[in-house]
Amino acid sequence: MTVGGTPGESPARPIDQEIRALKGRVLEMGAWALGMVEDGTRAFRTRDSNLAEEVVRRDVRLDLFDVEIEQEAVRFLIRRQPAARDVRLATSILKIITYLDRIGRYGYDVARATDPPPPPLEENPDLPVMAERATAMVRAALDAFDAQDPRRAARIYEEDEPVDELHRKILSDEIRRMTAGGAEVETAARRLMVSRYLERVADNACKIAEKTIYSATGHRRSEFLHDGKHVRL
Amino acid sequence: MNPTLLEGAAAPKSTAVPDPVITVEDLGVTAGSQILLRGVNVRVPDRALSAVIGPSGCGKTTFLRCLNRMVELTPELRRTGSVRYRGEDIYAPDIDPARVRRRIGMVFQRSTVFPTSIFENVAFGLRLEPDATMDIGARVEASLRRAGLWSEIRDDLDRPALSLSGGQQQRLCIARALAVEPRVLLLDEPTSSLDPVGTRKVEEMLSALRNEIAIVLVSHNIAQAARISDRTLFFYEGRLIEEGPTPQLFESPRERLTEEYITGRFG
Numbered sequence: 001m002t003v004g005g006t007p008g009e010s011p012a013r014p015i016d017q018e019i020r021a022l023k024g025r026v027l028e029m030g031a032w033a034l035g036m037v038e039d040g041t042r043a044f045r046t047r048d049s050n051l052a053e054e055v056v057r058r059d060v061r062l063d064l065f066d067v068e069i070e071q072e073a074v075r076f077l078i079r080r081q082p083a084a085r086d087v088r089l090a091t092s093i094l095k096i097i098t099y100l101d102r103i104g105r106y107g108y109d110v111a112r113a114t115d116p117p118p119p120p121l122e123e124n125p126d127l128p129v130m131a132e133r134a135t136a137m138v139r140a141a142l143d144a145f146d147a148q149d150p151r152r153a154a155r156i157y158e159e160d161e162p163v164d165e166l167h168r169k170i171l172s173d174e175i176r177r178m179t180a181g182g183a184e185v186e187t188a189a190r191r192l193m194v195s196r197y198l199e200r201v202a203d204n205a206c207k208i209a210e211k212t213i214y215s216a217t218g219h220r221r222s223e224f225l226h227d228g229k230h231v232r233l
Numbered sequence: 234m235n236p237t238l239l240e241g242a243a244a245p246k247s248t249a250v251p252d253p254v255i256t257v258e259d260l261g262v263t264a265g266s267q268i269l270l271r272g273v274n275v276r277v278p279d280r281a282l283s284a285v286i287g288p289s290g291c292g293k294t295t296f297l298r299c300l301n302r303m304v305e306l307t308p309e310l311r312r313t314g315s316v317r318y319r320g321e322d323i324y325a326p327d328i329d330p331a332r333v334r335r336r337i338g339m340v341f342q343r344s345t346v347f348p349t350s351i352f353e354n355v356a357f358g359l360r361l362e363p364d365a366t367m368d369i370g371a372r373v374e375a376s377l378r379r380a381g382l383w384s385e386i387r388d389d390l391d392r393p394a395l396s397l398s399g400g401q402q403q404r405l406c407i408a409r410a411l412a413v414e415p416r417v418l419l420l421d422e423p424t425s426s427l428d429p430v431g432t433r434k435v436e437e438m439l440s441a442l443r444n445e446i447a448i449v450l451v452s453h454n455i456a457q458a459a460r461i462s463d464r465t466l467f468f469y470e471g472r473l474i475e476e477g478p479t480p481q482l483f484e485s486p487r488e489r490l491t492e493e494y495i496t497g498r499f500g
Contacts, residue, residue, distance in 0.1 A: 013496075081456045083483045083484075087483070087484065
């Protein structure tokens, strides 16, 4: 009765290869943006202005990723006129690359806060913890996107509050340092900025997760959380 | 968690049609032992274009032919269930099928142009019911205008209709169907044999017309359904699997079968 396969078998379609390629490009951009945050943070902590400068230069490639993937996604939409999960994936990618661009830009901003290196100061131990958690969230968001796994994506939000909490703690600790005055003021001020950038990295990981939930299920996050049974997984 | 909130989220988005022009209840069609349609319930909205999609043999054309009693012209088909036009059972014994088909017109896959002039093709239905007060010329012009053909053939009304291009012939058939002022227009893959330009013109015309009357369009072209319809009905193996507002159905179909069909995984 049907031509070209029967439902349920999910035979390979020519479109699947293009979807895999598009997703691959997003993951590539994600790795690039993550590298900028990780290395930017390392440069800041180790006061390595050479590394900071190198991270700043990576911004050009980050912009290129944004432009190229946008173009590829638009071409995919025109050529394939996709529907359902295919169109949701393509439109989600258009948003996700903006979030990845922002994440990379925060890495750039952290690197910029290194130059020139602020006066050395005893390290705030919460800052590397926060960097580790924020980047782990981005990594998890990219994994969930790759697997189109809405449950994994929904869990990323649970990581956001601890990062916000660390940000508030760093804020109060560094303000305390600043009130002590002297050379500590400048370093503390820059740490405040870096903490703020990392907090935004975590927020953008949540945004990627949100789009992954939509792309995988057709539902917004709030619908998904309130209504597991209505959502096909 | 607040239970009302939970229920609110669980409720499927409304697909209700409050004031349907056609109401189909428990419609079934068989041909001998073969089931062509079963348990179909549909409310066709007025002043909107409903697209019927599904793989070959899913029953979409049979469904369309039930809406104006065309199905009766195939003697081996048996129909059960009801089809009501504005509350009136169109299959009731005292109802004249010809009257039904004037109210609910039909245009077929291949244009059925008569070997007469353009004018006479459109006037055909009007001449069947001679009405002394009717200005046939005015009605022909109005129909050709609604079918988006007037500006192209206004000076050639006496030309043989068969000299028109394929796309023009199809729009002429639509003009002929519109001449008797139906409230519902059924179209069975009207653009399947047209080139892109002809297809675009028919689609533009239907997009304008859907604000005036109810249109039910059977299409094997999924992109066309997405482009021009307000509601989409997806049939599979004689059953209506899913229906809803077109943007919703194409963005987030509820049923896996619908998803697999519109993403090209079968069909």
